[in-house]
Amino acid sequence: MDTKKLGRQTVRLTSPPSIAGFGSAVGKKEGQGPLGRCFDFASQDDSFAEKSWEKAETAMQKQALSYALDKAGISSDQLDYVFAGDLLNQCIATSYSLRAQNAPFFGLYGACSTMAEGMSLAAMLVDGGFASYAAALTSSHFCSAERQYRNPLEYGGQKPPTAQWTTTGSGAVILSRKGTGPFITHVTTGKVVDKGITDANNMGAAMAPAAYATLHAHFEETGRSPDFYDLIVTGDLGSLGKEIVTDFFQRDGIDLRGRYDDCGVLLFDPTTQDVHAGGSGCGCSAVVLTGHLLREMRRGTYRNLLFCGTGALHSPTATMQGESIPGICHAVAITTEKGGAS
Amino acid sequence: MDTKKLGRQTVRLTSPPSIAGFGSAVGKKEGQGPLGRCFDFASQDDSFAEKSWEKAETAMQKQALSYALDKAGISSDQLDYVFAGDLLNQCIATSYSLRAQNAPFFGLYGACSTMAEGMSLAAMLVDGGFASYAAALTSSHFCSAERQYRNPLEYGGQKPPTAQWTTTGSGAVILSRKGTGPFITHVTTGKVVDKGITDANNMGAAMAPAAYATLHAHFEETGRSPDFYDLIVTGDLGSLGKEIVTDFFQRDGIDLRGRYDDCGVLLFDPTTQDVHAGGSGCGCSAVVLTGHLLREMRRGTYRNLLFCGTGALHSPTATMQGESIPGICHAVAITTEKGGAS
Structure with a gap:
């Protein structure tokens, strides 16, 4: 059993899980960037037809997961586990998007490391024989993050050059025990x-x-x-x-x-x-x-x-x-x- | 491999991990309750000698983990993984308590289900051969939760009879591949x-x-x-x-x-x-x-x-x-x- 552990922080997966599907949904600015044409969905309107920025973020998560499930050729009923989280207080974009899925759910908080954290755990559970399919899902939204972490958008606060711009986007990855990779x-x-x-x-x-x-x-x-x-x-x-x-x-x-x-x-x-x-x-x-x-x-x-x-x-x-x-x-x-x- | 999965939501662990150690630290009110004499540490002062309620919560987590490690007879250097989270925005009680530990860390957000969530994941990683020791850790503090979720303490808000009282306390569990149980x-x-x-x-x-x-x-x-x-x-x-x-x-x-x-x-x-x-x-x-x-x-x-x-x-x-x-x-x-x- 110990052969999986290569050192204090690293494990080697003995039956490397395959990435069966992946999906992305982004906001307008991200769609105008250098990778704009790669995303499954780029919105013309950061509201994603919702009444609040928080609900917009939930809508993006549902979209990203839906694209990923579609490419993996499975429904959310077939997911053994979903690992997901976001930046909002109490990770509500995630809790509300998972309300729509019929899938066992582990909530994460890893800030901007959440996608890698979710993939790590999903990969170990698939490799360990606990799951046939497991998903990692996360999101952030410029407008919901700004008002929570910094200032309301209406305030028009200035940022120093070291500051970064919170992405409006959501990504989902489905791991499977079988498949052709990656x-x-x-x-x-x-x-x-x-x-x-x-x-x-x-x-x-x-x-x-x-x-x-x-x-x-x-x-x-x-x-x-x-x-x-x-x-x-x-x-x-x-x-x-x-x-x-x-x-x-x-x-x-x-x-x-x-x-x-x-x-x-x-x-x-x-x-x-x-x-x-x-x-x-x-x-x-x-x-x-x-x-x-x-x-x-x-x-x-x-x-x-x-x-x-x-x-x-x-x-x-x-x-x-x-x-x-x-x-x-x-x-x-x-x-x-x-x-x-x- | 599929024998671990008993159904859509349940897995059976083939080498059930042993609970090698567990620790608890609570506030004054919890120490005066019916289980008061059971805890490893019951404070006379909910500040835990810190300057803010948030830092008090971090201090409690460190105490609970330290009791659990002590009873398991290991140091935090031997933990392969810590699963932890709390109720504070961005789970800061946890991030700051883990800063003091030299251990790979997965941040969780599961609200009041966090201890069971952490034990679930820790148990699967130990059973799956990814870890020899894994910890689950969580906390809440009445004063940090009140001001975040409801009103500042000084406001003296009244609660209806259906309301619950946020526990001031932290618990930690160490799971091990070997041991005498539970x-x-x-x-x-x-x-x-x-x-x-x-x-x-x-x-x-x-x-x-x-x-x-x-x-x-x-x-x-x-x-x-x-x-x-x-x-x-x-x-x-x-x-x-x-x-x-x-x-x-x-x-x-x-x-x-x-x-x-x-x-x-x-x-x-x-x-x-x-x-x-x-x-x-x-x-x-x-x-x-x-x-x-x-x-x-x-x-x-x-x-x-x-x-x-x-x-x-x-x-x-x-x-x-x-x-x-x-x-x-x-x-x-x-x-x-x-x-x-x-």
């Missing part, structure tokens, strides 16, 4: 890392040390070097956090350039879209994965991908009490090759 | 159930249908009848929710009386402690389990226990938008008998 082969689970950043407008810097720690553990425990991967992607550190991670590895004598990117950087075009340091929010890495990366894997662009969800586990209450921002990063190794677990 | 044999995972209750001061009624649904699934899928268990305990429906669940089963011709109770009812004395319909909060079922029930199992009072965590997945924002309260219930079967999985 396959999840390894799960590296993060610890809470807090290096003392207190500026909630600089979350890239707050999360970068957690990303570095998890990547470092992954390479050490798997024995893989970064060049094993065609792409290592964090989400969502933004341009500043990406630079910090690159710097950290450079100090170790490891050059990540050319094979490392960040979902917050990929989602928007900094020259035409005013998003400061890049995208953020649970939806960011979720839609870049489900809209862009997994499609490219199926097309053969990438064979081996290391998907690293990063989360800032702070809250406005903690920030007001002067606390620093704890970060976390969960990594999932994905391959198109059957037998890639070796 | 053992977790079955996990029944809940679906979101919403019967349209909109009164946030009547959460027992909002959660009772979810408890009924999960219990019903558990009995059907395991083939066990309620009298298999010496005690079936929900947490935390309070006196009103307990009555509703009892009524629901009575309509099915099943008499639960004598073997069914609720953690919200057990924790306080309604004649001398003014808690209206009983205790609530993630901490409620967590401290009743870790302070009272598991001790009684070790003493031989109960051989078979069905522990059912119930959560109300609402938020003040959703309530203000007129939404009803979704409920969920996760059940974990615990036995003192080695080989109890049969």
Whole structure:
């Protein structure tokens, strides 16, 4: 039994689950970005025909899950487990979207690392024989997040250049015991890392040390070097956090350039879209994965991908009490090759 | 592999994990209740020597985990995974308590079902060979919850008789691949159930249908009848929710009386402690389990226990938008008998 455990943070899945379906739904701005044409649905109106931003977020989740189920060729009645969460207080976008599904549900809170967290747990339950199908689902919405974390939209608050733009989007992934891949082969689970950043407008810097720690553990425990991967992607550190991670590895004598990117950087075009340091929010890495990366894997662009969800586990209450921002990063190794677990 | 799955919601663990340690820390009122002498630590002061209620909650979590680790005879360095969450926005009591632990961490949001949710996932990862030791940890604090969900304490708001009292307390459980029990044999995972209750001061009624649904699934899928268990305990429906669940089963011709109770009812004395319909909060079922029930199992009072965590997945924002309260219930079967999985 112990052979699954490669080290303190990493497990190797003995029967790598297959990604049977994935779906994405995004808002207007995301649809206008460089990945705009990849998403299953890009709305012309961030309300998603609902009366509140929170309900709009719920509607997006239902859409993303529905696309993923459709591509997997199953109904939600066949899901053994759904792992889901979001950024809203008490994760209500999720609770209300799951109300519509007839599926056993585990609620998560991992901030922007939620997609990777959900995929980690779903992959282990499928590999462990507890599930034939398990889903990971998450979302964020610029308008619901702004009024909860920062200021009401009407206030028109200004942001510093280090700030990131909360993605309006939802992504869903369905894992299956059988299938043709891509396959999840390894799960590296993060610890809470807090290096003392207190500026909630600089979350890239707050999360970068957690990303570095998890990547470092992954390479050490798997024995893989970064060049094993065609792409290592964090989400969502933004341009500043990406630079910090690159710097950290450079100090170790490891050059990540050319094979490392960040979902917050990929989602928007900094020259035409005013998003400061890049995208953020649970939806960011979720839609870049489900809209862009997994499609490219199926097309053969990438064979081996290391998907690293990063989360800032702070809250406005903690920030007001002067606390620093704890970060976390969960990594999932994905391959198109059957037998890639070796 | 499929033999683990007994039905849509229930899995049977093939190598039932052992509960190696459990710890509890509570506030003053909980320490004065009928179970007061069972807890590892009962504070004389709900501040736990911290400057804010949120930090007090973090301090309680650290204490509860520390007692549990101590009894399991391990350090947090030996934990393969910690599953934890709480009621605070962005689960900050948890993120800040985990900052002090050197352990891979999965953040949960399951409202008052968090202890059962964490034990379910921890048990599956241990049984599946992904972990030697895994912890489940949660907490709630009356003062941090009141100001977040209802009114600031200073406002002195009145509550209706259906309202429950948020427990100040934290509980932790350590599961191990080896040990002398009690053992977790079955996990029944809940679906979101919403019967349209909109009164946030009547959460027992909002959660009772979810408890009924999960219990019903558990009995059907395991083939066990309620009298298999010496005690079936929900947490935390309070006196009103307990009555509703009892009524629901009575309509099915099943008499639960004598073997069914609720953690919200057990924790306080309604004649001398003014808690209206009983205790609530993630901490409620967590401290009743870790302070009272598991001790009684070790003493031989109960051989078979069905522990059912119930959560109300609402938020003040959703309530203000007129939404009803979704409920969920996760059940974990615990036995003192080695080989109890049969």
